[in-house]
Amino acid sequence: MKKKRTLICRLCPHQCTIKPGARGLCKARLNEGGALKIPLYGFITALARDPIEKKPLYHFRPGSTILSIGFAGCNLRCPFCQNWHISQNIDTRGRHVSPREIIAMAKAEATPQVAYTYSEPLIHIEFLLDAMKEARNNGVANVLVTNGCINAEAAEEILNLTDAANIDLKCFSGETYAKTLGGDLDTILAFISRAHEKGVHIELTTLVVPGLNDSDEEMDKAADFIAGISGEIPWHLSAYHPDYKWNAPPTDPARLRTLAERARQKLSHVHMGNLRFDA
Numbered sequence: 001m002k003k004k005r006t007l008i009c010r011l012c013p014h015q016c017t018i019k020p021g022a023r024g025l026c027k028a029r030l031n032e033g034g035a036l037k038i039p040l041y042g043f044i045t046a047l048a049r050d051p052i053e054k055k056p057l058y059h060f061r062p063g064s065t066i067l068s069i070g071f072a073g074c075n076l077r078c079p080f081c082q083n084w085h086i087s088q089n090i091d092t093r094g095r096h097v098s099p100r101e102i103i104a105m106a107k108a109e110a111t112p113q114v115a116y117t118y119s120e121p122l123i124h125i126e127f128l129l130d131a132m133k134e135a136r137n138n139g140v141a142n143v144l145v146t147n148g149c150i151n152a153e154a155a156e157e158i159l160n161l162t163d164a165a166n167i168d169l170k171c172f173s174g175e176t177y178a179k180t181l182g183g184d185l186d187t188i189l190a191f192i193s194r195a196h197e198k199g200v201h202i203e204l205t206t207l208v209v210p211g212l213n214d215s216d217e218e219m220d221k222a223a224d225f226i227a228g229i230s231g232e233i234p235w236h237l238s239a240y241h242p243d244y245k246w247n248a249p250p251t252d253p254a255r256l257r258t259l260a261e262r263a264r265q266k267l268s269h270v271h272m273g274n275l276r277f278d279a
Contacts, residue, residue, distance in 0.1 A: 005034040011125060012075045012150050015182040022053055025088045025182075026075040026123040026173075041127050045086045045094040046070030046118050055115055055145050055277075056236050058271055060164040060201045064111040064130035066143060067100060070118025076147055077182035079115065080246035088244075099131035106140045113163075117145035125154055132161035142265040149183045155191050164201040167192055171206070171213035172222040180212070189225065196229050203234040205273075207220040208251050208259060210240070219259050234269035241274070 004020040009029050016024035018031040030037045052066045055181070072094065074087035081087050106114040114135060121128055121144060132142045144165040158168060171177060171190065174185040195202045208214050226233050237260050239251040256272050263270045 004157055006130075007031045007034070007036055008152060009036070012244055013125070013187050014075060014182075014196040026120070027073045028123040035095035038124075038126050040072060040124060042096045042098060043072060043094050044069050044097055045072050045092050049109070050115070052113075052115075052143075055143065055166045056097060056205065056271070056273060057143065057164055057166055057201075058141075058202055058236075059112065059203065059234050064113070065109065066111070066115045067106040067109055068100075068115040068117050069097075070257045071116075071121055071124050071131055073123055074120040074147070074222065075123050075149055075182075076120070076170075078244075079180065080207070080240060080243055082207075082241075083118055083241050084244040099134045101133040102131055103140055106135065107138050112139055113141035113143060115143040115145055115207065117143075120147055121148075122146050122148075122150045122154070122158065125150075125158065128155065129157060129161070132158070136161060147183065148195075150191060152189065152190065152194070155194060159195050159198045159200055162195070162200050164203075165195055166203045166205055167195065169204045169206050169222060169226075172218045173213065174193065175255060176213065181206055193229060196233070203236060205236040205238060207238045207240050207245070207274075210251055210255070211249050212248075214251070214255065214259065216259075216262065220262065223263045223266045231267050232269065233267065234271060235263060235267055236271045236273050237263070239272070 007018045009016045009024050014025050018024050020031050023030050028040050048068050049065050052064050070088050071227050072090045106275045135142050141163040144162050148167045177183045177185040241250040260270050260272050
């Protein structure tokens with residue numbers, strides 16, 4: 001009788017060791033009898049038409065509407081996640097769709113484009129690649145909304161098919177990424193840099209969480225990193241509000257404005273979000 005073997009998933013920095021019958025941290029990969037299975041292939045939890053500014057993308061096809069699909073699961077564990085009901089839970093309502101089905105819907109829109117968003121799309125890379133290739137073949141733009149926490153080889157495949165991306169830069173501390181968020185800062189910085197090198201339109205988002213990532217020093221380092229790539233990269237500073245497991249008071253709008261003004265000394269396009277009046 002053949003012994004069932006443990007598998008190692010190499011998609012992201014977690015390098016999950018998956019025993020037979022178990023799933024990786026993101027829950028999107030299953031070891032079934034020693035073979036890697038993708039039980040969530042084509043499973044979507046959300047389908048909507050959004051203003052593209054909601055992604056947020058302010059400098060890519062402004063004023064357009066985009067077909068947006070959401071998945072389930074994530075390879076990070078942000079304790080303040082505002083989409084935790086789908087990012088931290090795969091036992092949720094949804095339905096299965098094919099790449100062809102999604103792209104046919106997007107192609108029929110006034111602006112043919114599709115966003116892979118809401119939870120983390122990169123952990124569903126098999127479906128993502130199939131859908132993105134279908135989109136390219138049908139003149140549909142691919143928009144990625146992602147945490148960027150994926151290893152270089154997979155990143156290269158995805159970015160080759162990506163037209164625009166909003167990438168989370170959740171903080172600028174390797175320790176916070178590792179201990180609080182369950183990610184790897186260097187991997188995300190490499191993803192951002194490579195996306196820009198490959199000509200993908202990128203915008204970055206940082207949820208400003210009081211006491212976690214909002215010091216002048218840390219935010220200045222983030223701004224310096226972005227400016228070192230290009231001062232024209234838009235940076236969205238979003239106000240945090242208590243959610244999931246995090247109960248700190250919400251971001252003070254005055255503090256957000258101060259951080260935005262500091263960043264504008266180095267970057268041309270700094271926007272504030274999650275406020276009554278976004279700017």
